[in-house]
Amino acid sequence: MFGSAPAKRTFEAALRDVASQKPAVRVEAVSDLVPYAAKAREQVLRAIEGALRADGHAAVRAAAAIALADTKAVEALPALLLAVEDVDPNVRQMAITALGEIGDARATGRLRRALSDERPEVRFQAVIAFPRVCAEPADALEAVMQASHDDDPLVCHIALRMFEELGELNGELPPSSLARASALLGHASPLVRAAAAVVTARFGDPAGHAVLVEVVGGKLRGVDHEDEAAAIELCGELGLSASRSALERRVFGLRLGLGRDPLRWHARVALARMGHERAIREILSELGAWDRHRRTLAVAAAGRARLATARATIAAMRGDERKADQGAVEEALAAIASEVEA
Secondary structure (H helix, E strand, O other), X not given: OOOOOOOOOOHHHHHHHOOOOOHHHHHHHXXXXXXXXXXXXXXXXHHHHXXXXXXXXXXXXXXXXXXXXXXXXXXXXXXXXXXXXXXXXXXXXXXXXXXXXHOOHHHHHHHHHHOOOOOHHHHHHHHHHHHHHOOOHHHHHHHHHHHOOOOOHHHHHHHHHHHHHHHHHHOOOOHHXXXXXXXXXXXXXXXXXXXXXXXXXXXXXXXXXXXXXXXHOOOOOOOOHHHHHHHHXXXXXXXXXXXXXXXXXXHHOOEOOOEOOOOHHHHHHHHHHOOOHHHHHHHHHHOOOOOHHHHHHHHHHHHHOOOHHHHHHHHOOOOOOOOOOHHHHHHHHHHHHHHHHO
């Protein structure tokens, strides 16, 4: 009924198909060249950069920009800087994304200009990319601070995400940045309010706890899926009892006509972190499931919930990939150990 996935092109076939008459084939060929950069980097980058500079189809140029990001092609920096001015908005965005992924400081000036571009989609990508190429942390924070005042909610939202990324990178978020995130708890956009609640909670400010509870209870519409998942996890970590009934509905109830909540796993972890007996019992039970995937998910859940009672069972899975993913096992044991020591 279902055919097997098509095989990746050989190196020679990918080089040939970059010049195909069909744009869709050229898009695939550009992507298929990426794995061969390890053995034939010069040829691969020449072909991909040629597609970025000269292909007449925007989808091919956009694919080429992403391929250069995937190959960390610092050699193609001039071509990517030119592509930031491409006539197609998607190509512009992918070029900025690639500059951020490559992380070369020589792109700082161009990305700084993109931060104030009249096009919101360009500003959006620049807010992500600029801190990753900027050599001065203070400049990066200032750029994100300015973006948090943007009229476009999506740009403001991604600025909050970058506050979080920079805070985690530096081990703390400066008071001015935390104060700005707190101020955005009153933004007109639910998208921005939810992200602000996540950022403030992550860095120790309780001002957004009520918003987290609103997100978990489904009272804010238009919230980003990742922010919703983060809000659920934070309610568990912080022990926000006001979220308990909403978490229980997500885990044990059925959404009318829609089946189980898509964030049920996160909600159960949150409840277990709060000491909910039924949630803990279910996680411990699934550590002995017949299916390896379910066992691995239970291992991850036990680790995220810091369940000391699961420690021995998870430790017994060490060294046996058939029992559970070993990365999940080690991560869970480390998380439980840190909680026990604390």
